[in-house]
Amino acid sequence: MSEKQLIASKASLVVLASLWLFSTAHLCHAQVANPVVRRLPAVGENNQSVQALPAPEGPQVPFNEPRPLLEEIENDWDQNQSAELDRWQSNDPVTLPFGLPIQIGWVPLNYNVPLLMQQSEYAWDTHLPPEGPLPGLGIDLLVRSAYLNDQRIEWSGQEATFGAEAIVGASLRQIYMDWETTVRGEFYLNQPFDRNRFVTPERASYMANYEIATYEISQLYLSARRGNFMCSLGKIVTPFGRAYFPIYENSREDAPFIRTESILWRETGLLLQYAPGGSVVSVGLVNGGIDRDTNSSKALIARYGIGADDFAAGMSVKWQDGIGSEHQKMRRNHVGVDVMYRAGRFQFSSEVIYDVYGFRKSGANLQGDPFTGDDITWGRSNYYREQLLASGDPLTGFGYYVNLNMDFEKWLIMLNYGEFYPKRIGVALHDVINRRGIAKMIYRFTPLLESYTMILRENDYAAAQEGRPRRGVAILSGFQFLL
Numbered sequence: 001m002s003e004k005q006l007i008a009s010k011a012s013l014v015v016l017a018s019l020w021l022f023s024t025a026h027l028c029h030a031q032v033a034n035p036v037v038r039r040l041p042a043v044g045e046n047n048q049s050v051q052a053l054p055a056p057e058g059p060q061v062p063f064n065e066p067r068p069l070l071e072e073i074e075n076d077w078d079q080n081q082s083a084e085l086d087r088w089q090s091n092d093p094v095t096l097p098f099g100l101p102i103q104i105g106w107v108p109l110n111y112n113v114p115l116l117m118q119q120s121e122y123a124w125d126t127h128l129p130p131e132g133p134l135p136g137l138g139i140d141l142l143v144r145s146a147y148l149n150d151q152r153i154e155w156s157g158q159e160a161t162f163g164a165e166a167i168v169g170a171s172l173r174q175i176y177m178d179w180e181t182t183v184r185g186e187f188y189l190n191q192p193f194d195r196n197r198f199v200t201p202e203r204a205s206y207m208a209n210y211e212i213a214t215y216e217i218s219q220l221y222l223s224a225r226r227g228n229f230m231c232s233l234g235k236i237v238t239p240f241g242r243a244y245f246p247i248y249e250n251s252r253e254d255a256p257f258i259r260t261e262s263i264l265w266r267e268t269g270l271l272l273q274y275a276p277g278g279s280v281v282s283v284g285l286v287n288g289g290i291d292r293d294t295n296s297s298k299a300l301i302a303r304y305g306i307g308a309d310d311f312a313a314g315m316s317v318k319w320q321d322g323i324g325s326e327h328q329k330m331r332r333n334h335v336g337v338d339v340m341y342r343a344g345r346f347q348f349s350s351e352v353i354y355d356v357y358g359f360r361k362s363g364a365n366l367q368g369d370p371f372t373g374d375d376i377t378w379g380r381s382n383y384y385r386e387q388l389l390a391s392g393d394p395l396t397g398f399g400y401y402v403n404l405n406m407d408f409e410k411w412l413i414m415l416n417y418g419e420f421y422p423k424r425i426g427v428a429l430h431d432v433i434n435r436r437g438i439a440k441m442i443y444r445f446t447p448l449l450e451s452y453t454m455i456l457r458e459n460d461y462a463a464a465q466e467g468r469p470r471r472g473v474a475i476l477s478g479f480q481f482l483l
Contacts, residue, residue, distance in 0.1 A: 101136040104483055135174040139483075142167040144248065146452075146478025151471040152382065155464070157198055158210055163191050165250045167218070182223040188216035188250045201374075202466055208379035216250070217291075218266065230273040235290070238267045239282040239303050240316040241338040244349040245403050245414050246440065248452050254476055256401035256418040257436045257458075261381060262334055262355045266290045267301065279306045280314075288320050288332060295329050310342040329360050330386065331394050347405040355420075358395035359388040382465070384430040385422075397422040401436075414440040435459055436472075453477040 149160045166189040173182050192212045199207060221234025240263055248254055252265055259265075269286030281304050288299035297320055305314030316336045336353035363371040373386030380386050387395055401418025416438040424431045436458040444450045458472035 103136060103138045104140075136172075138169075138171045138173075140167075140169040140171075141483045143481045144478055146248070146476055148249075148474070148476050150253075150474040152458070152474060154471065155466045155468045156203065156206065156210065158193055161193075165190050167250070169219075178226050180225045182225070184219055184221055184223070185217075186219035188218050190214055190216060190250055200466070205374050205376045205380055206382075206465070208377060209382075211379075212251075218250075228274055228276050230271075230275070232271045232273075233269075235266055235268045236271055236284075238264050239271060239273075239284050239301055240264075240318050240334075241303070241336050241351050241353075242305070242312065242314060242340065242349075243351070244340050244347060245405065245416060246412070246442065246452075248440070248454065248476060248478070248480065254438065254440075254454050254456065254474075256351075256403075256416055256438065257420045257434050258351065258353050258355070258399040258401065258418065261383060261385065261420070262332070262353060262357070262399065263336070263351075264290055264332070267299075268292065269298070278308055279304070288318075297329065299332075305338075312338075312340040314338050331357050331360055333357075333394075345407045347407075348403070349405075350400065350402045352400040353398075355397045355399060356394045357385050357397070359386065360394075362388055362392065383434065384427065387425060387427060387430055389425060395423055395425065410444050412440075412442040412444075414438070414442075416440075429461065429464060432459060432461065448483065449479065449481050451477075451479050 143164070143166045145162075145164045147160075147162050151159055153159050167186060168189065169184075169186040171182060171184045173180065175181075190212050192214055193210050197207070197210065217235060219235055219237065221232050221236050223230060223232035225231075243255070243259060245255070253260055267284065267286040268289070268291060269284055271282060271284040271286075273280060273282045275281070282302065284301040286299050286301055287293035288297060299318055299320040301316070301318045303314050303316040305312065307313075314337070316338070317334075319333050320331065333356040334353045336351060338349070338351045340347065340349040342348075359371070365371050365375040373380055373384065376386060385395070389395070397420055399418065399420035401416055403414065403416045406413040406415075418436050420434040422430060422433070436456065438454065438456050440452060440454045442450055442452045454474075454476040456472075456474040456476075460472050461470040464470040
């Protein structure tokens with residue numbers, strides 16, 4: 001970890017600790033048995049709270065109690081396993097001398113991409129983590145170790161590697177009067193590539209793709225909720241669409257094309273949300289990118305969704321104002337529809353988007369030649385999306401995917417297929433229709449430990465980067481431990 005990254009990590013810990021102490025000193029008197037502000041339960045046909053699915057055999061965990069990401073799925077554990085589960089799934093949080101309860105494994109990390117057996121409210125209202133002790137501090141941890149072989153980037157020399165990564169999260173909640181406040185931090189620990197990479201003129205514009213930050217802020221925000229109204233400020237889960245498949249890379253590259261190339265997983269800005277009954281309205285003013293902005297342009301994101309135990313649907317829009325003089329800035333506008341249907345152990349979901357992308361305006365590089373994707377130094381798409389028509393019109397495309405999750409207690413099987421149709425502009429490598437299929441097989445050894453294997457298959461390219469043929473195959477396999 002570099003000196004700057006070390007300073008940033010320490011500063012984040014100091015900020016969280018300061019917020020924790022402040023909240024404890026000023027808000028601990030708001031501890032009540034039945035707080036006024038609560039997350040909305042799942043809504044049934046008669047506006048009655050209902051359980052999403054009957055829990056598998058084993059000890060039942062109440063809806064509003066903290067629980068790990070993976071449900072307890074069998075009742076025939078041996079004595080050692082049962083004792084370990086009791087220790088981690090205890091409903092009694094640790095209480096510090098000054099009255100703040102701490103729950104380990106409180107928030108399921110990656111809660112915004114729920115598995116089939118999770119509570120159904122995540123399907124349509126995923127901005128905040130699930131409920132935990134109020135008030136209290138929740139701490140969660142995820143660790144992965146895996147082998148990745150991605151033949152799509154064989155030209156880079158970094159296509160096959162073992163790796164390890166982790167996610168550390170903390171959520172602090174307090175209640176004062178009718179307001180529920182939440183401070184949430186989620187931090188990625190990533191293993192970087194070695195520095196001895198081979199660089200050629202064409203490879204140079206892709207090198208930033210593999211400059212992996214050891215320390216990354218995934219989420220960091222302050223949120224306040226009163227009744228059905230919520231306001232959040234900071235780095236948040238993007239309120240565009242909904243995804244219902246498990247993710248096993250911090251880079252989230254094991255996802256459908258429109259999720260890796262178009263829709264951002266995180267945004268930084270202000271979010272307002274109103275969730276009456278079984279619907280939710282979200283409106284956000286954001287930078288348009290995942291971190292601090294390098295341009296005065298801002299984006300508006302809005303979504304309207306409805307949700308019940310076995311069905312959810314929504315419509316989303318993201319549009320950038322386009323203000324700013326820098327020619328190297330990219331468009332990232334889209335309109336989308338998402339839907340989910342659940343039947344027993346089967347869950348079907350889909351997203352469709354109309355995408356607007358490419359450079360916003362023409363310009364020149366340092367040599368005075370027209371600015372192209374080869375002049376990019378901050379990392380670029382492997383699918384040649386950095387283009388600009390001579391007329392200056394934006395590039396457009398249409399994309400979709402369909403996803404099926406099948407949950408068989410110990411096993412979770414995910415099947416996904418999607419396509420993206422770009423506007424034909426006469427650039428052969430850009431104009432290719434992308435067809436991507438993904439299969440994931442997850443086996444749960446215990447509620448805290450699972451193995452996973454992913455096979456991704458998409459189009460082959462006759463000649464792509466460095467003029468080499470590209471095989472559209474990627475394989476990922478590893479283990480994940482989650483509190």
